[in-house]
Amino acid sequence: MSKKALAGPYLVWMIGFTLIPLALVFYYGLTDASGAFTLENILAITSEERIGALWRSLKLSLFSTAACLLLAYPLAMILKGMSVSKNSFVVFVFILPMWMNFLLRTMAWQTLLDKNGVINSILGFFGLPGQNLINTQGAIVFGMVYNFLPFMVLPIYNALTKIGNDTIEAARDLGAGSLKTFTRIILPLSLPGIISGITMVFVPSLTTFVISDLLGGGMVLLIGNVIEQEFTFASNWNLGSGMSLVLMVFILISMAAFARYDKDGEGAAF
Amino acid sequence: MKKLWKRCYLALILIFLYAPIATLMVLSFNSSKFMSKWTGFSLKWYRQLFESPLILSALKNTLLIAVLSALISTVIGTLACIGISRMKKVPRTVFMGINNIPMLNAEIVTGVSLMLVFIATGMTLGFQTILIGHITFNIPYVVLSVMPKLKQTQKSTYEAALDLGATPLYAFFKVVFPDLLPGILSGFLMAFTMSLDDFIITHFVKGAGINTLSTLIYSEVRKGVRPSLYALSTIMFLAVFLLLVLANLPKKNRGGNS
Amino acid sequence: MSQPLINLIDISKSYDGSTILDELNLSVRENEFVTLLGPSGCGKTTTLRILGGFETPDKGRVLFDGRDITKMPPNRRMLNTVFQKYALFTHMNVADNIAFGLQIKKKSGNYIKDKIKYALKLVNLEGFEKRSVSSLSGGQQQRIAIARAIVNEPKVLLLDEPLGAMDLKLRQDMQYELIRLKNELGITFLYVTHDQEEALTMSDTIVVMNQGYIQQMGTPEEIYNEPQNAFVADFIGDSNIIDGCMIRDELVEILGAKFACVDKGFGCNKPVDVVIRPEDVDLIGPEEGTLSGVVSHIIFKGVHYEMEVMAGGFEWLVHSTDCFPVGTRVGIHVDPFDIQIMNKPESEDEEAIGTDE
Numbered sequence: 001m002s003k004k005a006l007a008g009p010y011l012v013w014m015i016g017f018t019l020i021p022l023a024l025v026f027y028y029g030l031t032d033a034s035g036a037f038t039l040e041n042i043l044a045i046t047s048e049e050r051i052g053a054l055w056r057s058l059k060l061s062l063f064s065t066a067a068c069l070l071l072a073y074p075l076a077m078i079l080k081g082m083s084v085s086k087n088s089f090v091v092f093v094f095i096l097p098m099w100m101n102f103l104l105r106t107m108a109w110q111t112l113l114d115k116n117g118v119i120n121s122i123l124g125f126f127g128l129p130g131q132n133l134i135n136t137q138g139a140i141v142f143g144m145v146y147n148f149l150p151f152m153v154l155p156i157y158n159a160l161t162k163i164g165n166d167t168i169e170a171a172r173d174l175g176a177g178s179l180k181t182f183t184r185i186i187l188p189l190s191l192p193g194i195i196s197g198i199t200m201v202f203v204p205s206l207t208t209f210v211i212s213d214l215l216g217g218g219m220v221l222l223i224g225n226v227i228e229q230e231f232t233f234a235s236n237w238n239l240g241s242g243m244s245l246v247l248m249v250f251i252l253i254s255m256a257a258f259a260r261y262d263k264d265g266e267g268a269a270f
Numbered sequence: 271m272k273k274l275w276k277r278c279y280l281a282l283i284l285i286f287l288y289a290p291i292a293t294l295m296v297l298s299f300n301s302s303k304f305m306s307k308w309t310g311f312s313l314k315w316y317r318q319l320f321e322s323p324l325i326l327s328a329l330k331n332t333l334l335i336a337v338l339s340a341l342i343s344t345v346i347g348t349l350a351c352i353g354i355s356r357m358k359k360v361p362r363t364v365f366m367g368i369n370n371i372p373m374l375n376a377e378i379v380t381g382v383s384l385m386l387v388f389i390a391t392g393m394t395l396g397f398q399t400i401l402i403g404h405i406t407f408n409i410p411y412v413v414l415s416v417m418p419k420l421k422q423t424q425k426s427t428y429e430a431a432l433d434l435g436a437t438p439l440y441a442f443f444k445v446v447f448p449d450l451l452p453g454i455l456s457g458f459l460m461a462f463t464m465s466l467d468d469f470i471i472t473h474f475v476k477g478a479g480i481n482t483l484s485t486l487i488y489s490e491v492r493k494g495v496r497p498s499l500y501a502l503s504t505i506m507f508l509a510v511f512l513l514l515v516l517a518n519l520p521k522k523n524r525g526g527n528s
Numbered sequence: 529m530s531q532p533l534i535n536l537i538d539i540s541k542s543y544d545g546s547t548i549l550d551e552l553n554l555s556v557r558e559n560e561f562v563t564l565l566g567p568s569g570c571g572k573t574t575t576l577r578i579l580g581g582f583e584t585p586d587k588g589r590v591l592f593d594g595r596d597i598t599k600m601p602p603n604r605r606m607l608n609t610v611f612q613k614y615a616l617f618t619h620m621n622v623a624d625n626i627a628f629g630l631q632i633k634k635k636s637g638n639y640i641k642d643k644i645k646y647a648l649k650l651v652n653l654e655g656f657e658k659r660s661v662s663s664l665s666g667g668q669q670q671r672i673a674i675a676r677a678i679v680n681e682p683k684v685l686l687l688d689e690p691l692g693a694m695d696l697k698l699r700q701d702m703q704y705e706l707i708r709l710k711n712e713l714g715i716t717f718l719y720v721t722h723d724q725e726e727a728l729t730m731s732d733t734i735v736v737m738n739q740g741y742i743q744q745m746g747t748p749e750e751i752y753n754e755p756q757n758a759f760v761a762d763f764i765g766d767s768n769i770i771d772g773c774m775i776r777d778e779l780v781e782i783l784g785a786k787f788a789c790v791d792k793g794f795g796c797n798k799p800v801d802v803v804i805r806p807e808d809v810d811l812i813g814p815e816e817g818t819l820s821g822v823v824s825h826i827i828f829k830g831v832h833y834e835m836e837v838m839a840g841g842f843e844w845l846v847h848s849t850d851c852f853p854v855g856t857r858v859g860i861h862v863d864p865f866d867i868q869i870m871n872k873p874e875s876e877d878e879e880a881i882g883t884d885e
Contacts, residue, residue, distance in 0.1 A: 007353025007365065009346050010409065014368050017406040021383030022371075024390060075283055078276045092514060093284070095460075098467045099510045100291050100503050103487045107495065108290030111297070118293075146286065166615035169582050172602040173609045174629035174680060184628070188619045199374060207376035210469060214491065224378055231382050231474065241386070244379050255374050259367070 025248075029241035041242025050226055054246070057223040060137060061205035064144035065152075068201045069194065071145070072152035076193075079153075080160040090157060094150035106143050106214045113139055113215075135217035143211040144201075151200035159193025160186070192261040199258040203251055223247060291507065298500035316505075319498040328486040329502065331397065332466060335482065339404035340461040346405070347412025348454055352446075354413075355420045366417075373410045380407060381474035388475060395477025403475045404465045411464060412457035419453035420446075531594065533558045533683065533716055534579065539588035541574055548574045550740045551588070556684075556718060556733075561710055563719045565727040566737035567763070572720045575737075576686050579718065580609045593683070603632075607684040608677035612692055614669045616661045622648075622672055623657035629680040647675035650709065667698045674709070684716040691726065703729050724764050728752065736760050757870050761803040768809070768844055772802035772869070780869060783840030785819045787862060791869040801870040806845040808866035811837070811852055817859020823852045 032038045045051060079090050097105065112118045113133035120130040133139055163186060171181045209224030216222075223243065230240030301312035319325060354365045372380055384406065388399045427449075431441035469484035476485055483502070487495055532555035541549040549571045556562050564572035577583040578590060581602030590598045597605060608629070617625050623644050630640045648654050651671035661669065670690055677685055687706075691699045707730055710717050721727055727734050728748045736743040736751060736759075744756045755761035758769050772782040777792040782802055794800060814820045821839025833851050837844040839860050852858055 003356045004353045006349040007357075010350030010353070010413075011365075013346060013406070013409065014371075017384065017387070017402060018368065018371050018380075021380075021387040022375075024386045025379065025383045028386060071283065074279060078280055081276070094287070095463060096511065096514070097287055097291060098463050100294065100507045101483055101487060101499075102467050103469055103484055103491070104294055104495070104500065104503050105290045107487075107491070108293040108297075111293055112289060146290070149283075149287070164613070164615065166611045166613060167617065169580075169602070170609070170611055170615035170617075170676075171628070172582075173580060173605075174676065175603045175632040176628070177601075177603050180632055185617060189617075191619075203374060203376050207378045209378065210488075224376075227378055227382065231385070237386065240382060244382060247376060248379060251374070251376055251379070255370070258370070258374060 025241045025244050027241075028237050029245040032238055041238050042245060044239055044242060045246045049221070050223070050243070053221045053226050054223045056137070056220065057206050058250075060141050060144065060222070061202055064141045064148065064205045065198055065202045067141065067145045068149050068152040069198065072149060072156055072197065073194075076153055076156040076160050076190075079157050091154070094153055097150075102147065103210065103214065106147065106211060109139070109143060109146065109215060110134060113142070134215065135219055137216070137220055139215040140212050140220055140222075143215040144205045144208065147211065148201040148204055151204075152197040155196040155200065156190060156193040159190040163189045195257055195261040199254045202254055206250060207247060294500045295504045295507075298497055298504045300497065303494065303497060315497040315501040318496075319501050322496075322498060324481070324486065325483075325496075325498055325502060328481045328483050331400075331480060332482040332484075335397070335401055335404055336462050336465040339401055339408050339465045340458050342401075343405045343408035343461050344412050344454060344458045347409045347457060348416050348450065350409070351413055351416040351420050351450075354417070366413075369410045369413050372407045373414075377407075377468075377470040378474075381471040384471065385474040395475060396480050399475045399477065400472055400480070400482065403471045404468065407468070407471060408461035408464060411460045412454075415457035415460060416450055416453040419450050532556060533593060534718075535589075535591035536575070536578070537589045537591065539575070539578060539585045539590070541571075541578065541583065541585050541587075548740055549578075549585070552740070552742060554735065554742065554745075556716060558683075558716055559714055561707075561717045561719065561730055561732045562735060563721060563727040563731040563733070564735050564737055565721060565724060565763075566743075567722055569739075570737040571740040572722075572737050573688055576609075576688055576718065576720050579607065579684075580686050581605050606682055607686055608680050608682040609686040609688065610670070610673050610677050610690045612688045612690065614666075614673040616669055616673060616676070618661055620661065621657070622653075622659050622661060622664075625661060625672060626676045626679055628676065633680075643679045644675075647679045650678070650712065651675045652705075666694055667702065670694070670702065671705075678709075678713060678715075682715065684718055685713075687717060687719045689721055690719075691721075691723075699726070706730060728764070736763065738763075754868055755803055755870065757873060758801045758803070761801075761868070761870070766806050766845055766847075768804045768806065768842075770802045770804070770842055772800050774798045774800050774869065778864070780867065783819060783842050785840060787818055787867055788864040789867040789869060790864050791867075794869060794871070799872055801872055803868040803870060804862055804866060806834070807832070807847040808862060809837075809844055809846045809848075810861040810863070811835075811846060811848055811850070811858045812861050814857040814859045817861050819860040821858060821860060823854050823856045823858060826852065826854055 029041050030037060030039070032040065045054060082090075110117075114120070115130060115132070115134070117133075119133065123130060167189070168181060168185060171185045176184060207224045207227075209222060209228040212220050212222045212225055223246075227240050227243045227247070230236050230243060234240075296308075298315055299311050299313070300308055301314065302309035350365075354362055357365065381403070384399070384403050385395070388395055388402075393399055427445050428441055431445040432438065436444065467484075468482075469488060472482050472485055473488065476482070481489070483499070487499055490496060490499075534554075534556040536552055536554040539549050539552045539554075540547070552571070552575065554575070564575060566572050574583060578585050581597075581600060585598065588598075589596055592606065617628065620628070626644045626647055627640045630643060635643075644657060645654075648656055651674055653668060653671055653675070656664075656668070656672075661672065664672065670693075673690070674685075690706075691702050694702065703726060706717070706719075719727075719730065728751075731748055733745065734748055734751045735745045738759055744751060744760045746754075751760065752764055755764060755767075761767045761769055770782050772780050774780050774791075774794040774796070775786065776796050777794075778789055780787050780789050780791075780800070780802060811817075819839045821837045821844070823835050824838050824843070825836040827834045829847075832847045832849050835846045835848065835852060837846050837858060837860065839858075844860065
């Protein structure tokens with residue numbers, strides 16, 4: 001028996017529970033209730049409410065991705081600068097919060113961001129005016145950054161640790177100062193990590209319905225909420241699938257970017 | 271000076287990550303049911319936790335699904351890695367590409383697509399569909415943590431074992447497997463953690479009448495989550511924290527000696 | 529003699545309490561090919577890294593052309609390094625790698641283009657501009673690394689075991705290549721290796737190092753023919769190192785027999801180390817030799833036979849073009865000028881045999 005056959009169960013599983021289900025989304029998305037071909041479910045995105053939700057989702061997820069990148073890159077640089085024996089510490093620190101339920105953690109920000117919450121108390125202590133933090137789009141971006149920051153930090157950190165010390169020394173040796181070494185060597189070499197980080201933050205931000213539920217107080221509708229409602233309340237699978245297909249266009253774009261930089265096929269962060 | 275800035279930045283990020291956790295821990299001892307008011311120290315939520323069949327059954331489901339899905343996905347994923355590593359470049363790329371789909375696809379799409387397939391094939395939504403869903407999104411994590419280890423294990427060590435008279439099976443368990451073990455373990459842990467923390471996919475494939483902790487919490491969001499759930503999360507978090515600290519302690523000592 | 533280009537003065541360096549370099553002094557003249565030779569952990573790479581600016585010495589000064597550059601960062605030094613594992617920039621093609629240093633110095637596009645062409649010609653890789661670095665073989669990558677360094681016209685090129693990762697044949701080709709390059713460029717090469725053959729082939733001056741000390745410095749001939757202590761003798765080439773006793777000037781007793789030699793000034797009845805190279809041991813008739821013994825091993829090596837001869841209770845290593853089968857009784861003769869007398873080391877610190885390769 002060939003060793004290749006050991007991948008058999010995997011193949012069966014992935015076909016049965018990844019590829020076929022996706023095909024089914026396509027089927028439902030492109031048919032009406034009677035099973036006839038239609039583009040209506042896709043064109044339904046143009047309704048004012050839905051296109052607004054999509055637009056909002058794109059905007060908020062771009063903000064949260066940018067914020068994650070800006071926060072994570074310096075952080076990953078600092079972590080790389082720490083000694084190697086702390087490697088497991090890094091993963092440890094960023095995975096550990098997942099052991100407290102993600103819904104509860106996000107809800108806890110309600111308390112912290114509340115009008116009478118901790119953050120406003122601190123602001124008040126310094127004599128600053130209280131801010132209306134909860135139930136805003138800003139709160140949702142905040143929640144996205146909070147939940148997805150580790151997915152940006154870990155791939156960038158991994159990419160940075162792969163850059164050999166001698167490569168950096170070679171750049172210095174050839175006359176590059178700290179800034180040039182960063183822009184010409186470190187940044188381009190960490191690009192694969194940045195790209196996979198962006199993918200891993202952008203896609204869940206774009207498609208979330210939970211964070212907007214919890215921190216938007218039900219007032220901010222995202223494309224994820226639209227899809228969720230079609231499947232759970234309205235039970236209109238065709239429309240829900242159609243919306244999913246629209247969403248998948250954006251997911252595929254970021255997947256393509258990911259694949260382009262994932263040369264060794266090692267996938268993402270872990 | 272530069273070092274001080276770095277430390278401050280690191281500290282701020284850690285506060286950002288752990289502030290809500292600390293908040294929940296504090297609130298689990300709050301005698302008020304409301305999140306925004308502290309009315310005094312109390313252990314009543316911890317008591318109520320063990321008197322609530324709803325919470326206890328959700329806990330049981332969560333843990334059972336996490337263990338089973340992590341185990342099954344570890345077996346399937348590890349076998350797949352061995353198989354894939356023997357393949358030529360093109361099929362290998364295809365397999366690894368498929369592997370990226372559940373990882374990179376939106377959870378909501380994975381969730382609804384699984385729900386559609388379960389309903390289309392007439393499966394009753396319940397425990398088994400949650401389990402299948404979790405295995406599906408866990409396998410890629412296992413593959414990604416085992417695959418790099420398999421690349422490191424040089425083919426020559428396996429061949430050396432065969433050369434010294436080992437049967438292929440013996441050579442695998444004596445030579446290849448020990449090298450893979452760290453990857454397999456971290457894959458298992460990753461899968462377990464992901465399963466435990468999942469809400470979105472479970473939300474779509476769970477059906478009525480069954481809850482994991484995540485879905486139970488979600489169902490209570492509107493009317494206010496029972497602080498007993500904070501208490502439970504606090505217990506779970508601290509348990510894992512202690513376990514991981516203990517598991518890491520001897521390693522750190524060894525690192526210090528070398 | 530011209531003023532030295534590089535002067536290392538009393539350089540000390542230690543990591544985590546273990547001393548790597550201890551008050552090292554070294555000067556290198558312009559246009560010299562100097563090799564730092566020694567076993568791993570002897571401090572040769574650290575010396576190079578201090579020169580490159582990647583390490584700061586705990587103590588001592590680095591002078592370059594008379595200027596103190598001890599604290600100068602690497603990007604401002606007038607020297608370039610060829611790294612052991614090449615350290616090419618994998619996200620750039622060959623031309624961009626070579627252009628890197630020149631772009632930083634803001635040279636014009638045409639100048640850079642000409643320089644790339646010239647450098648690639650120099651390392652025999654014409655037309656490789658657009659190739660990706662990862663598509664090159666080890667030898668080619670190393671040539672690119674050299675090209676990348678020399679386009680900056682450094683006064684000194686530092687080479688850290690640049691041939692370490694190559695196979696024997698390629699290594700030999702590259703040795704000639706490096707000698708040619710050095711002659712064409714007319715600059716100073718400071719070369720680090722643990723390979724004695726590499727050092728003997730290429731260098732004008734060899735610096736033998738062990739445990740943070742310089743053991744001996746000299747031309748390849750001096751190092752090979754007149755090793756100053758047992759470590760150098762043992763590390764460079766094969767040798768018979770025998771305990772002996774200097775009876776008086778020009779006469780030494782080894783293994784109970786008296787050998788004439790040319791060394792003077794060691795005093796009378798003084799214990800010494802005696803070094804005799806295996807090719808300097810002449811095997812003659814058993815009755816005619818200073819010592820007599822029996823051949824115990826013989827291996828054909830191509831150019832010569834390598835034999836072990838048991839004589840006077842010592843196993844002599846002998847190279848000879850004549851074949852003496854195992855069991856042959858032979859006499860041992862050594863010409864006086866082939867005997868090298870060395871003082872016994874005064875402290876263990878100063879000299880330690882044992883090459884921890």
